[in-house]
Amino acid sequence: MAAPRARRRGRRAGAGPRGAWAAAGLLCAALVALACWAQLPPAPPSPPWAPGAPRPPVGVLLWWEPFRGRGAAGRPPPDCGLRFGLRGCRLLTDRAALGEAQAVLFHHRDLVRAGAPSPDGAGEAAALAALAAAGARPPGQRWVWMNFESPSHSPGLRGLRGLFNWTLSYRADSDVFVPYGRLRARAGPGDPPAGPLPPLARKRGLAAWVVSHWDERQVRVRLYRRLSALLPIDVFGRGGPGRPVPRCGLLHLLARYKFYLAFENSRHRDYITEKLWRNALLAGAVPVVLGPDRANYERFVPRGAFIHVDDFPSPAALAAHLRFLDRNAAVYRRYFRWRRRFAVHLTSFWDEPWCRACEAVQAAGGRAQVVGDLAGWFES
Structure with missing residues (x-):
């Protein structure tokens, strides 16, 4: 790691919510x-x-x-x-x-x-x-x-x-x-890929989302509401419509789905959490991300490894793309090409x-x- 560097701290941002925590x-x-x-x-x-x-x-x-x-x-x-x-x-x-x-x-x-x-x-x-x-x-x-x-x-x-x-x-x-995670280059043929990728025949669900803090005011919840009217989305976790994670464990559960909604609770620079690294990439599901912009994600993940909600003009267009990928296995598999070169490291x-x-x-x-x-x- 390079030596810590002195840098300009950003200009003072606007005040947060009044009285944030007494x-x-x-x-x-x-x-x-x-x-x-x-x-x-x-x-x-x-x-x-x-x-x-x-x-x-x-x-x-x-x-x-x-x-x-x-x-x-x-x-x-x-x-x-x-x-x-x-x-x-x-x-x-x-x-x-x-x-x-x-x-x-x-x-x-x-x-x-x-x-x-x-x-x-x-x-x-x-x-x-x-x-x-x-x-x-x-x-x-x-x-x-x-x-x-x-x-x-x-x-x-x-x-x-x-x-x-x-x-x-x-x-x-x-x-x-x-960071919460990163992709590391595979050392050689003996280095295992980023995690078990079940055959498509074992992916019985279309999309899943795990959420621990449900708030109807959040952008991610509002987007889920619109997508769930167009697609079957299984929700797990506390609050809202979430169900308990079964005893098989989180990674085994999410590996059964083609897509994972890697929706962050807020959108800030570099704020890319385990929702992408563990719940999607490591589990073997294609991440549909909501967080910082696409360029920010591409600093850490190949551009063809994820789907960004900002790439679509509406939730209906996003839902149509996910349905297209569900019907076209060859195109869907392209989202896993990164696994030939990289493995996932979780912090x-x-x-x-x-x-x-x-x-x-x-x-x-x-x-x-x-x-x-x-x-x-x-x-x-």
């Missing part, structure tokens, strides 16, 4: 004490180790385990060498080891939620503020803002201006880029961000920076 205000107040470390001291002129001597391992502390809402000390850290062939990383979960870390990862959703009052009147954000105010943050330590939600679901951004040194997210212009949010942050520290050396307008960049 906890955001508490977060701002709790984190104001962190401004004391917004400007890092200059890097030392030479490394603290002797020339030619092996460099000490890079310590990276994970403050919260992403998407679990608790500290990361609940299970042993991964081995970056075994997982990614990356040596020289010391992954930390004990917050008492703060002084030993060259970088600390803070997951945004947990950071904002921690700003809310807890039963005992304290909160994680307040504890962090007290920690920084007490001067417990070592000079030169990088604090990394980590987020995998879209701007539409990331409240409290404006309270974090100038407080972090790096960004880690699915955005390709993050300091540490960790593990437990170990991959952690190890990639270590790799970034190794590559960056002593160079320091401060993320100024975090909200303006992320919402652009």
Whole structure:
């Protein structure tokens, strides 16, 4: 991975929904004490180790385990060498080891939620503020803002201006880029394809959609309503017309369908989630995508591997195209040509961000920076 690069943060975007989470205000107040470390001291002129001597391992502390809402000390850290062939990383979960870390990862959703009052009147954000105010943050330590939600679901951004040194997210212009998934080139004939592709005879359904948060106001729900009047679409998940995922498992279920509706909950740059990578490409269904524009998808996926809703003037035209592909097997199979050259890699949010942050520290050396307008960049 290339060394993290300084860049212009985007201009400040318009204010989000008024009062987005009352906890955001508490977060701002709790984190104001962190401004004391917004400007890092200059890097030392030479490394603290002797020339030619092996460099000490890079310590990276994970403050919260992403998407679990608790500290990361609940299970042993991964081995970056075994997982990614990356040596020289010391992954930390004990917050008492703060002084030993060259970088600390803070997951945004947990950071904002921690700003809310807890039963005992304290909160994680307040504890962090007290920690920084007490001067417990070592000079030169990088604090990394980590987020995998879209701007539409990331409240409290404006309270974090100038407080972090790096960004880690699915955005390709993050300091540490960790997408939800990617296509990797197959190493050779022995490298398996992107997942089991059942014969067409086993694809008994036309289209499927898995949705966990049903909201009639969302573009994706409105589009589903129009398409479902024209096509048979099976919906799974919580809310709306969804049914429970059967015991065979998600991938086996979706492999029975020709198409998968990879509809994102909001449309933002580079916000392409497991709906594309796992539910469609890995499962062996052709993705019908709703998210950023086609050009954005084509930065990561071959243009002939997916169907974009923007390519059609109406839901009726899209439905007609899907019916055409259903009747023409040879044309339908063209959407799987990418599997000859690529396999799907799914990101593990437990170990991959952690190890990639270590790799970034190794590559960056002593160079320091401060993320100024975090909200303006992320919402652009």
